């Protein structure tokens with residue numbers, strides 16, 4: 001079988017490395033390549049993929065919404081989120097899925113355990129937040145809280161959540177067992193914090209969906225306040241594993257995938 005990831009730019013994608021390590025571990029002679037598709041070429045996407053004879057592909061920035069117009073069908077989850085990161089090609093038909101949110105939640109369950117009674121706050125209300133909130137809503141009984149800078153972002157949310165303004169976070173943060181940053185704030189040094197780490201629950205788990213760098217300034221600050229932290233690496237690994245399952249019905253070798261990506265990240269950061 002043959003797969004790919006489409007995006008622009010795509011040169012630094014770790015998806016081919018990760019999927020090849022998984023194929024090798026499972027003894028599968030499959031292919032996975034990175035295809036650079038600039039937005040100006042996107043109208044040719046069905047021809048490009050058709051000529052390559054792919055069985056499925058991942059979709060990354062900036063095409064996750066644009067791809068929807070080219071699909072024959074999509075999962076309820078992808079429809080609710082309004083973004084697709086995985087396409088399965090079946091008898092020439094293109095079916096869109098979104099495994100980003102489920103990927104994050106699968107990783108979080110492996111780290112945290114049962115999420116059914118957890119009180120969860122997501123910072124940010126963009127595409128990533130929506131995917132994670134949707135996937136979390138399938139596994140927790142509590143309403144998910146989402147805080148955003150601009151309240152107008154909640155207008156196109158179909159999911160039932162508790163919306164907050166980012167400015168409210170300081171007064172509500174103590175209620176949560178898990179706090180997930182999906183904003184780009186705190187990715188680099190010298191930025192103001194998106195929230196204060198004073199007065200949090202004692203055992204709170206503070207998460208970021210970013211994995212380059214592995215420890216964002218946001219997570220560093222949380223760790224300095226003795227919070228347990230969790231970065232976005234597992235989200236990347238598990239979204240890949242979930243895509244692979246959609247394409248093949250098979251489970252992935254998560255440990256091998258994580259090790260190969262982690263080694264590469266450590267090499268490139270030194």
Ligand code: ATR
Pocket residue numbers: 123124125126127128129148149150153166182183184185194
């Ligand atoms: P993604 O797909 O990664 O979620 P996105 O859809 O562009 O990206 O969403 C980015 C999120 O980060 C939004 O919630 C955005 O807040 P607004 O809706 O108010 O724009 C948030 N964000 C980006 N820069 C921010 C900043 N400097 N402070 C606070 N929130 C920020």
